[in-house]
Amino acid sequence: MALHDFWFIALAALFVGFFVLEGFDFGIGMLMKTFGRVAKGDREQHQRAALNTIGPVWDGNEVWLITAGGAMFAAFPGMYATLFSGLYLPLLAILVSMILRICAIEWRGKIDDPHWRQWADLGIAIGSWVPAVLWGVVFAALVRGLPVNADKQIHLSFTDVFNPYTLLGGLATAGLFAFHGALFARLKTEGAVRDDATRFAARLALPVTAAVAAFGVWTQLAHGNDWTWLILGFAIVSQLSAVMLVLSKGGDGWAFTCTAWTVAAVVILLFAVLYPNLIPSTLNPDWSLTVLNASSTPYTLKIMSWAALIFAPLVITYQAWTYWVFRQRISADRIPAPIGLSRRPT
């Protein structure tokens, strides 16, 4: 296997890591305000319990995106340059919302005041919903092809980014992340918070499965080849298993594992139908950016491969250890009193 093929797989793996891990972070953020609506007791305690399930890990999860961006720059500079400048405004929206989310999560508990928390919750909601939808839109737009001209430039029209296929992609990723997040909350909490999470998951199960299946089948029929049917089949089987486990009140860990596989399979499907293109051109197939014409030199790829082979297993090991350290379930009634300061000195 040539190095540029290896790096295509590595890039896909980094995005798989990002979406599997950050996917449930987005999901928790999307659903956070709905926790504690039904159950008795202090709603704030329920929402804090939900947020604290991702507390120790969300920041580390986001680094998968930073590394994926860096890897794209290093391994496929042509793709990085064309894609990031071409999809300027969608990426701007993703960046702004992710900035809001980071600050809102980190600052929410710093001041113990309902108005303060409302603002923070708004930031978390925007910062989770917007990227969850837009990443799906962006990847669908990429798979569908962009108007790359002979100079490797993209002059985007509105319908290149927003059309029925990409909107379905956005719906599928947003739904899938919400479902994935609900299953993560179900796995990481107990008592009323877990009941809520189970209820959300049950309600989301069928519509999300329909959206993901529709997006997957459309992707396969429009862009797939014979062997990508396998990936699509795997995605649908794991999604259906997750649904069965939720509806039959089966194992929390297994259900979450199933949606993790679904997210992974969807991302792999998108990359698989893309290969060997990086950005298919809708103007002329000869102008498409491919793993051959947009990659770095073999020397750079070799250096990067060594770095990845040494450090990626290490990263996976200590991130896995983090999840092990914080494996304990959280419940709303065992959450201590808020630790933030009051708005004004007393």
Added chain:
Amino acid sequence: MDPLDVSRWQFGITTVYHFIFVPLTIGLAPLIAVMQTVWVITDNPAWYRLTRFFGKLFLINFALGVATGIVQEFQFGMNWSEYSRFVGDVFGAPLAMEGLVAFFFESTFLGLWIFGWTRLPRLVHLACIWVVAVAVNMSAFFIIAANSWMQHPVGARYNPETGRAELTSIVALFTNNTATAAFSHAVTGAFLTAGTFVAGVCAWWLVRARESDEARTMYRPATILGCLVALAAAAGLGLTGDTQGKLMFQQQPMKMASAESLCHTETDPDFSVLTIGTHNNCDSVTHLIEVPYVLPFLAEGRFDGVKLEGVKDLQEQYQTKFGPGDYRPNLFVTYWAFRAMIGFLAVPGLFALVALWLTRRGRIPDQRWFAWFALLVLPTPFLANSAGWVFTEMGRQPWVVVPNPTGDQMIRLTVDQGVSGHSAGVVLTSLITFTALYAGLAVVWFWLLSRYVVEGPLEHDSEPAPPKPPGDDEIAPLSFAY
């Protein structure tokens, strides 16, 4: 409006803004690790409180550093796509390695540190903050190695077939003398920032709470720790800055000539302290205060017999070499940013000396002016950091990749060649969005930090020490940070 100008404004604003928060992160993480180490060794609750207190300030600051860092990585592709295409083979590698080798460690172990107070054995928990402290500094190294390649491209060759710069030696890239000099200078600046931060906050509390026990057990030792770090850093900045300056005289003579508003090539020119006049016509600048011997020493370490090239002569040389064009940076900005950097650096150094004198041999100062001085000194290292980056980045204009005088001459790119082909409106949208968002977040950041500083280490963390982690995992409580 020219999209190039808008893109440059955006890069300038987002980068200077990002680097308000980053030096505090880089310098404060090791200081917190030291505080926690002292607590673990001595079991003295004062150091536990200091660790928790500065830990909270660190997190408030860290969030904004991370959030604005993503923009840094993305905007090379978004606004500077031609630059990215030209340098990606070289420049992408250190960025990707930063994520893989440094930032993953930093974020994951910070999560463990924040939430692991009662989940991890004490020494493991202590190790987490040390991992963070090392990782943030490694992060700085990768980023500065990338930046230094733009200032002094090494380890690469120009490939005429692909029309881009290509990496030939990663070792050369990481051992670039510009990179090692700039890294030590920037990290020393980060230590100055964090040392001053700890010293300023604790000195203010020292005067405020001079009657309490904590003055003696907590605020005074922390003030001294901060002052010693700041003083060592101020001295280190002189040394590392001198090394970096000498390299710049060789590698980017235009930058140094404009930092001095040196119009014509001269032997042993005087160091200019104060000028008036329109800098961009350097002949009309009136040098009011000048000091002899300094400049030759800064350039080559000798006091006389040094010939330094002036802006006008360099401009002529570059025109012959690289074709018609204006190769002069903005002289006013480079001249004054250089002086602002040095001026702002002197203030915390002076403060540290004063504070060490006032706290000598167990003394607790009670002077009101000293408390005010402690607060007023806090912004100065931040301003010095910003001024330093403004100087070094504005000083490389119009280049985005400065040609290396002893390297491959084809590896060079000007900003107008590097910018993406967007319309001004598109870039203006993002410029306005980022500026408004960043301004709003800066207000919150400042308010949160000052709210926590004013509250002090005692009120919100009255627990003198965390409970020991229980042996049985199942009942171990979690620490909740959110």
